[in-house]
Amino acid sequence: ELAENAQAALVMHWAVLQRQIRNEGSVARLPTEESEAYFRTRPRGAQIGAWASQQSSELEDRGVLEARVKEYEDRFKGGDVPLPPFWGGYRLVPERIEFWQGRLNRLHDRLEFEKQADVWVSRRLYP
Incomplete structure (x- = not known):
């Protein structure tokens, strides 16, 4: 919008x-640099949550969200969580x-x- x-x-x-x-x-x-700098200040769990959540979309079951969180935890295990391309301010x-x-x-x-x-x-x- x-x-x-x-x-x-x-x-x-x-x-x-x-x-x-x-x-x-x-x-x-x-600018991406400012969004990235702010993203880096957030706890790792919130960074993972940014990837896992389809914010404000309908969620049929909490288990779906929890599975997505697990998927991204595994995906980014052992490294930094990158800034999602759709995330910014x-x-x-x-x-x-x-x-x-x-x-x-x-x-x-x-x-x-x-x-x-x-x-x-x-x-x-x-x-």
Whole structure:
């Protein structure tokens, strides 16, 4: 989906604090070198799991996953686990950031920062 529409949003919400940050912007796939560097920081089991999992696809039986894990453990036994060709990250380059703080009676504080050319412009928004 990101290959077809390189726009995304990321939201961090802290309900107990009644605070939220929303970032919107363009995304770009990380260079292989950066993905590889991050992959190397992950535990070996997680690296094997990256190969074994068909993430978010239907899994009929947990035994299938466990068999795939065993298959890749055997395949990469005694050596480093290579970076899967399908594995990598994306970087969000913010173009708009909103800080929200909950207030009584839904009279929340909202501060927006939007990048215009090379300058960040701020404004307060109605709740």
